[in-house]
Amino acid sequence: MLSEFELYLGSVERRLHLRPEQERDILVELRDHLQERADDYRQQGMNPKLAFKQAVEDMGVPDDVARRMYDIHSGNSWRDAILAATPHLTLALLFAMHLWTRTAWVVVIVGMLALVSLQGWRRTKSMWLYPWLSYTLAIPILSSLAAMGAVAYGVWSLVQNGHAPLGIPYYILFGLYAPFALYITASMASKVVRRDWLLASLTATPLPVLMGWLLYIQDEGRGFGESPQQIGQTDGSTALVFLALAITTAVFLRVSQRLFRILLLITATPILSFFAYLTFIGSPGLLTLIVIIALCAVLLLGPALLDARASQSSPTGPPAFSRQ
Amino acid sequence: MHRKELLKGSTESLLLAVLEGGPHYGYQLAKEMEKRSSGYFRFKEGTLYPALHRLEKANLLEGKWETAASGQQRRYYHVTAQGLEALANMMDEWRSFSRAVNLVIQPELA
Secondary structure (H helix, E strand, O other), X not given: OOHHHHHHHHHHHHHHOOOHHHHHHHHHHHHHHHHHHHHHHXXXXXXXXXXXXXXXXXXXXXXXXXXXXXXXXXXXXXXXXXXXXXXXXXXXXXXXXXHHHOHHHXXXXXXXXXXXXXXXXXXXXXXXXXXXXXXXXXXXXXXXXXXXXXHHHHHHHHHHHOOOOOOHHHHHHHHHHHHXXXXXXXXXXXXXXXXXXXXXXXXXXXXXXXHHHHHHHHHXXXXXXXXXXXXXXXXXHHHHHHHHHHHHHHHHHHOOOHHHHHHHHHXXXXXXXXXXXXXXXXXXXXXXXXXXXXXXXXXXXXXXXXXXXXXXXXXXXXOOOOOO | OHHHHHHHHHHHHHHHHHHHOOOEEHHHHXXXXXXXXXXXXXXXXXXXXXXXXXXXXXXXXXXXXXXXXXXXXXXXXXXXXXXXXXXXXXXXXXXXXXXXXXXXXXXXXX
16 A cells, blocks of 8 residues: 555656665655645545545655755765875876876875775765765776787787787786776776666766876877876866866865756766867877767767666656664 | 745744754754644645755754654654754844845835
């Protein structure tokens, strides 16, 4: 008999996109209200089925209720906004001071990003965590791509020249590492999408810039160990891109309207990515522009599609919440 | 239509005014509002809870989970000191506003 409530609360729950404990409190409150309203209607002589239906109608459209609650509860303090912008600011500083060529600095910063992400993931799933997660997830993504590239190059060399640049055990190691790293990434990404697809999009925001920079470094044959004087023509502009990412992230956290957040990411990510590629390539052609837009569309809207598919596959699941 | 617009602008004052008399949980609050206004104010519940949560976010209310006599856990809303101060200001404003409206629409009573 309660299925009317469960369906309604399930719809609200799917659109709340808040922290689990916040969602649970809101849903418990709404469920109690619906129950009492239906009981009152029944005491007034209404047919039980109609009483449940009327109580649900009185509550209003689930989308509206969820959107209002999201707007109220998803705002963040300045402290959280600055915390969220910190990883981008760190990268901006790394480029502005040409420190990315110093291995020790890179190791310390990568370690810090990973540590904060893991601790944040375990202890809180607050919104500030997700920009940190961007760089932590970038490590397995980029390293697995590099491992797959090394294996492909090794196979090609073996076929062409009869020998590979590295020993076979290395290629076996790379071949085992790549799917493992991608599995870890996919598993984390799926958890983020389940929490809120928009946070997955926020997490993906710096990836086009990072990928562009790595391609540029590879193309130019530049690497760690060179002196900052030899390179750094693009470091100033790259630092500006990361600074702009930091500002975008802080604004994202401070505003609470979901529509504004979506528009902010959809606008800022392609513009910043294009500016980054303009810096790295010089004058990107139409094809590059199309590739950038396609990449941004996949990274920003892909999580929304995954979320929609997940909702379709379990549209009527009752929400599991209780305070008792 | 007019009623809806008027209620929209007065929701926070009305909620604070009812809660000034003591803590209530959401449904109890909606019923009390209906009772005091002889059914004139009937909240669309979907707007009641966002209004309560907004007031709580602004530190005008404090929501506490408490166990009711039935053993059920309910979220009771209490007015904070800041909420009482805000209510006093809202009431002053409302009195001035309603006096001015009356002077305009019923000048014979002035």
